[in-house]
Amino acid sequence: MYEIGFPKKVYSGLDSVEKLPELLDEQKVRKVLVMTDQGVYPQAAFQKVLSLLEAYDPMCIHDIPPEPSVYDIARVYEEARKAEIEAIVAVGGGSVMDMTKMVADCLTNPEYVEDVQDTGRIQNPPAKTFMIPTTAGTGAEATPNAIFLFPEQNLKIGIVSPAFVASYVILDGKMTESLPASLTASTGIDALCHAVESYISILANPLSRVFSRAATKKICANLEKAWKDGSDLEARQNLLEGAFLAGVCLTSSSTVAVHALSYPLGGKYHIPHGVSNAILLEAVMRVNLPDCREAFTELAPLMLPDCENIPKETWPEAVVDYMGSLCRRLQIPDSLRTFGIEPDALDELTDNAMEVKRLLLKNPRKLTRQEIRGIYEGLLR
Ligand SMILES: NC(=O)c1ccc[n+]([C@@H]2O[C@H](COP(=O)([O-])OP(=O)(O)OC[C@H]3O[C@@H](n4cnc5c(N)ncnc54)[C@H](O)[C@@H]3O)[C@@H](O)[C@H]2O)c1
C-alpha cells in the first residue's frame, strides 16, 4: 500500500497571492498572524501580501531566524498566543514555513510546546495555515516535516507529523523574484535533491515516482534560467512548481543519504541547508551509483535532454556528472574547507551522520562508516 499527501488546496500561477483574501473569507478568518523573516519583509512582494491582508487585523512577526533552533519556538509561540489569532499566513522559505507549522500546532495544543519532538502530544487540529513560499525550495509547503537545529546535539532534526501539512498553499513565482542568485541556486538544488532522493529511496513507489519525475524535469529545465535571470518569471514559476512537486514526493517517499550527511553540517557548522546538500550531492550519488543504475537511467532523459546521443549504458554516470557540474555552474561552494572544516572534524561528522538513521535506513545502499567518512574526506578539497 502507498500513501501520498497534499495540502487541502493549492493555487499556482503568477499573481495567485491575490486569491488570499477570498480564501480567508471562505474560512471565516477575522484575525491573522503573518510570519516572515528579515530578508523577505522589506521586499515589495511581501508588502503586497500585507496590503491584501489589511482587513484581517494582521499581526506581523517578521524576525523568524534563518534555519531556526528548537529554542526559538517558545518565543514565537508566546507572541502568537497573546495575539489570539485564528490563522497563520507564512511568507518565506523553509525556515518561516517550519516555524509556522510548529506554532500552528502549539496554539491548539499548548502542552506540545514543552516537548516538540513528542508529536503524540498533538491531539487537536492545528490553526489554519496559508503557506506562500518565497524560495523554490524546500517544498516545506507540501511536506509533513519541520526541521530545527538542536544545539546540544550539534544536529538538525526533522520532526514529522501529518498535523504539519499546510491547509492552503499559494505558489506565486513573483514571490521568489527578489531571491538573490546564490540563494536561487542553493535552494533549487535542495529541491532537486528531494526529487532525486525520493526517486531512489527504498520507500519510492509508483505514486511518489510520478511526482519525482515531474519535479526533476521542471527543476532541471528551469533552475539555471532562473539563476541567470532572476526576472524570468516563467522560469521562476516553473521552478517553484517543481520544488512543490518535489515536496509532495516526501509525503510518500523520503530523502536519503544526501540529507542524512547534510544534517551534521547544518547542525555544527551552520552551513545553509541547500548549500550543504549541493556540496554532498555528487559525491553521495557516486557512492550510491552501483545501486541506482536503473533509477538513474530512467531519470537521465529528464535531466539531460540530449542523452540520446550517448550510449544508454553510460547514462547513470552522466546523471551523476550532471549533478556535480550543475552545482559548479551555479557557483555553489564545493568544499567543506570553505566553512572552516578540517580533517580533525571527520570522525565527529561521521558519528553524527550515522545517527541520522531515519534517512540512512531508506538509502538504496547500506552505507558503511568508512564510506560516509570517505565522502566527507573527499569534500575537504
Ligand atoms: N520542512 C521541510 O520539509 C524542509 C525541507 C527541506 C529543508 N527544510 C528547512 O528549511 C530551512 C531552509 O529553508 P530555505 O532554504 O527555504 O531558506 P530560508 O527560509 O532559511 O531562507 C534563506 C534566506 O533567504 C532569504 N529569502 C527567502 N526568500 C527570499 C526572497 N524572495 N527574496 C529575498 N530573500 C529571500 C531569507 O530572508 C533568508 O535569509 C532549513 O532550516 C531546512 O532545514 C525544511
Ligand SMILES: [Fe+2]
Ligand atoms: Fe531539503
